[in-house]
Amino acid sequence: MSLLHVKDLEVALRGRQVLEHVSFDVARGEMIGLIGPNGAGKTTLMRAILGLIPFQGVSSVAQIAPASRGKYAAWMPQAREIAWPVNVRALIALGRIPHMGGRATALDDAAVDRALAHMGLTKFADRTATRLSGGEQARVLIARALAQEAPLLMADEPVAGLDPRHQISTMTCFAGLAREGVSVIVSLHDLGLAARHCTRLLVVHEGKLVADGAPQAVLTPDLLRDVFGITSFSAQTQHGFVLQPLEAL
Amino acid sequence: MRLMLCLAAGVVVLFVVSLLTGPAEIGARDSLRALVAGGDDPVAMVMREIRLPRALLALMIGGSLGLAGAAMQGYLRNPLADPGLIGVSGSAALGAVLSIQTGVAGAVAFALPASALAGALIGVFAVLALAGPRGSALTLILAGIAISALAGALTSLVLNLSPNPFAANEIVFWMMGSLADRSMVHVGIALPFIAIGAVMLARLARGLDALTLGEDAAAAMGIDLKRLRLGLIVGTAAVVGASTAVAGAIGFVGLVVPHILRPFVGARPGALLWASTLGGAIMLLAADIAVRLILPERDLKLGVLTALVGAPLFLHLIYSTRRDGL
Numbered sequence: 290m291s292l293l294h295v296k297d298l299e300v301a302l303r304g305r306q307v308l309e310h311v312s313f314d315v316a317r318g319e320m321i322g323l324i325g326p327n328g329a330g331k332t333t334l335m336r337a338i339l340g341l342i343p344f345q346g347v348s349s350v351a352q353i354a355p356a357s358r359g360k361y362a363a364w365m366p367q368a369r370e371i372a373w374p375v376n377v378r379a380l381i382a383l384g385r386i387p388h389m390g391g392r393a394t395a396l397d398d399a400a401v402d403r404a405l406a407h408m409g410l411t412k413f414a415d416r417t418a419t420r421l422s423g424g425e426q427a428r429v430l431i432a433r434a435l436a437q438e439a440p441l442l443m444a445d446e447p448v449a450g451l452d453p454r455h456q457i458s459t460m461t462c463f464a465g466l467a468r469e470g471v472s473v474i475v476s477l478h479d480l481g482l483a484a485r486h487c488t489r490l491l492v493v494h495e496g497k498l499v500a501d502g503a504p505q506a507v508l509t510p511d512l513l514r515d516v517f518g519i520t521s522f523s524a525q526t527q528h529g530f531v532l533q534p535l536e537a538l
Numbered sequence: 539m540r541l542m543l544c545l546a547a548g549v550v551v552l553f554v555v556s557l558l559t560g561p562a563e564i565g566a567r568d569s570l571r572a573l574v575a576g577g578d579d580p581v582a583m584v585m586r587e588i589r590l591p592r593a594l595l596a597l598m599i600g601g602s603l604g605l606a607g608a609a610m611q612g613y614l615r616n617p618l619a620d621p622g623l624i625g626v627s628g629s630a631a632l633g634a635v636l637s638i639q640t641g642v643a644g645a646v647a648f649a650l651p652a653s654a655l656a657g658a659l660i661g662v663f664a665v666l667a668l669a670g671p672r673g674s675a676l677t678l679i680l681a682g683i684a685i686s687a688l689a690g691a692l693t694s695l696v697l698n699l700s701p702n703p704f705a706a707n708e709i710v711f712w713m714m715g716s717l718a719d720r721s722m723v724h725v726g727i728a729l730p731f732i733a734i735g736a737v738m739l740a741r742l743a744r745g746l747d748a749l750t751l752g753e754d755a756a757a758a759m760g761i762d763l764k765r766l767r768l769g770l771i772v773g774t775a776a777v778v779g780a781s782t783a784v785a786g787a788i789g790f791v792g793l794v795v796p797h798i799l800r801p802f803v804g805a806r807p808g809a810l811l812w813a814s815t816l817g818g819a820i821m822l823l824a825a826d827i828a829v830r831l832i833l834p835e836r837d838l839k840l841g842v843l844t845a846l847v848g849a850p851l852f853l854h855l856i857y858s859t860r861r862d863g864l
Contacts, residue, residue: 339758359760370752372615373805386748386759433751437759 291349292317292441292472293338298346300330300337307333308344311498313491315441315474320467322487322504323476326517329493331476332367335443339364350441359387363437367445369430371418377429378414381405384436404436407462424451431459435466442466443474448482460486484508484523484532492516505530514538541802545816549597552823556593557585559830591722596826597819598725598732599717599785602777604818605811607792608799609739612746612807613770614675617800617855621792624665624678625685626658626775630782632689632696633657635709639696650712651727651783658779661685666771678767715786715841717826728780735776736815738769743808750807788841790848791818797855 293315300308308330315321323331337344339362340351350362363384371380381404385397405411408428413421418429431447442463448456456479463473464486474491477483483490484504492500492507494516500507505525513521513534523532557573558566562584572581573590606621613619622628637643637653668681693713700706745766748756757763781788795817796810803809822840825847829838 336754341754341757355757355762356760359758362758364755364758366752366754366758368752368754370750370755372750372752373800373807375750375805379804379806380750383747383751384759386744386761389744430751 291315292319293474294347294349295338296347298334298337298344298348300333300342300344302333302342306496308337308496311346311493313498313501315472317440317472318467318470319472320464320486320488321472321474322483322490323474323493324478324480324483324490325493330496331493332445334493335364335445335474335476339443357387359437359439361439362441362443363434363439365430365434365442365444365447367449369423369427371426371430374417374419376414377410377416377418377421378405380418380429381410381432381436384433384438387437387439400436400438404432407435408432409458424455427451428455428459431462435462440470441472441474445476446478447475448477448479456482464488480508480513480517480521480534481532484530504532508532541813542816545813545820548820549816549823552820552827553593553597556596556823556827557589559827560584560589561830561834587721588719591720591725592717592826593823594725595717595720595728595784596823598728599781599788600791600819600822601815602732602736602781602818603788603791603822604795604814604816605736605739606774606777607818608796608807608810608814609742609746609770610774610792611796612742612749612810613767614679615749617797617859618793620789621774621778622686622787622789624682624771624774625661625689626665626778627782627787628686628689628693629661629664630654630658630779631713631787632693633660634712634783634786635693635696638709638712639700639702639705641705647721647723648727651724651780654783655727655731655779657689658775658782661689662771662775662779666768669771678771711839712786713841714839715788715844716829716837716839717785718837720784724784728784731776731780735773735778735780738773739777740811742766742769742773743811746807746811786839786841788822788844790844790852791821794848794851794855795821798851 291314296312298308298311311334325331336342338348338350350358353361378401382393382401385393385400389397405414408431410428410432418426427450434442434444448459451459460482463475467473487504490504490507491498499516500512508523513519518538520535521532522535558569564581568581569585573585576582576586603621610619610621610623611617633656634650634654637650643650664685665681668684669678697706697709745761748759748761753763796814799813799817800810803813825843826840829840829843832838
């Protein structure tokens with residue numbers, strides 16, 4: 290069954306066409322990497338899918354009533370905002386807002402505990418979120434999105450600014466969620482991570498969806514040259530498909 | 539929970555102390571008995587007609603200012619925001635000043651608060667029209683500054699052109715803010731607006747919590763930002779407009795109280811709403827007791843005292859914000 294249906298999605302901002310005719314479907318348990326150069330329209334695409342900006346076309350998530358969208362899709366924006374010095378547990382508990390009528394239940398607490406454990410933050414639970422380092426804050430915000438326990442998780446550059454270990458563990462965590470049936474869409478710039486951890490890549494270039502498929506099929510030398518303007522080395526190894534960008538053209 | 543009990547106990551104690559404070563020398567037991575029993579004797583008159591409305595107004599207005607301040611800071615995600623920021627206090631003051639100047643205030647008892655409320659209403663519509671339904675927090679601040687500045691300029695113009703020095707004098711004193719010589723009529727005028735506005739603001743708790751993560755994340759979690767903003771503006775206008783209408787401009791309560799209480803609620807903006815409501819009531823009840831004790835014969839104005847206490851606290855706030863490197 291399709292979890293997300295996007296058809297002929299178009300966005301115009303201030304009279305400029307930012308996205309044109311984007312169509313794709315997402316099934317349960319997919320780990321999708323959204324890649325493309327700066328300004329290609331990745332963030333715009335995700336925000337339009339969530340119904341956060343006006344668009345033309347169809348997005349099945351945006352058709353859901355705004356008040357219940359949060360139960361269906363979790364969103365982690367690129368701007369990592371933590372406005373008040375709340376503790377880590379309270380911040381992650383904000384992810385339960387779409388599920389809560391009034392007070393937090395044992396169910397909500399359990400979800401927060403799982404999210405803390407997933408991101409390796411259990412020992413940070415009582416720390417003040419704003420006093421953590423940038424990378425730690427990023428992990429707390431990922432945990433917040435995880436606590437929402439929505440069937441669709443969308444994150445805008447969640448691994449930017451993380452150290453290599455946490456980049457890998459975050460991608461592994463997302464891939465694990467996908468194996469449990471959650472569908473994950475992450476935008477990212479690290480093609481190596483995208484090649485290694487995603488089951489499917491969507492390539493956006495100048496507002497158009499130019500490629501959609503398994504990493505190995507998508508990340509061809511031609512596409513990397515035309516879209517990203519780089520050369521690369523790639524190989525099928527005993528660790529799976531590996532890609533290393535080499536030179537800017 | 540313990541915080542709530544402490545604050546509630548503080549409100550009750552100060553409310554009773556406020557009832558027992560005044561120039562008329564009445565014993566504590568006599569005065570409370572007269573308050574409950576009523577009747578025609580002078581003690582009951584003093585308690586029911588003078589001290590009770592004064593204590594009730596301090597409670598209502600202090601709570602309003604604390605609540606509106608916490609909501610405004612939560613929405614703007616800025617600890618330096620003040621409920622007066624959206625221009626309601628300024629336009630309410632203009633309405634009041636016009637009624638004093640024209641002499642209507644002297645003729646009919648409720649003319650002054652009614653005209654101040656009308657001023658607040660016009661002010662809030664102007665802000666809504668200027669800031670637009672979808673605008674950002676920044677456009678709201680700018681619209682508020684513009685309306686405040688315009689109302690302030692018009693107030694100065696009225697004072698400037700006032701041919702009557704007594705009216706000018708009265709205006710200046712009124713603008714300092716006070717709860718002296720208010721009656722149950724004032725309570726009756728302010729109460730419905732404050733009650734409705736407080737309910738609107740209290741309902742924002744969930745949305746303000748979500749806004750901790752920014753507007754995009756909050757919207758994706760199902761928070762209707764347009765409705766949140768409208769609730770904030772109209773709710774603040776109702777409680778602050780009604781407060782200014784009956785008591786004049788009382789500054790710094792809405793700015794300082796949320797800031798002091800924030801660490802005690804773990805900085806959660808939703809929980810800060812009720813804490814700040816109780817805290818605001820405590821601050822204003824205490825300040826109104828203080829003005830009667832410090833200079834009983836000179837009619838020290840409440841707004842002057844809150845500013846004298848609040849401004850140094852505000853300076854401390856700026857200093858500590860700078861120290862934390864924000």
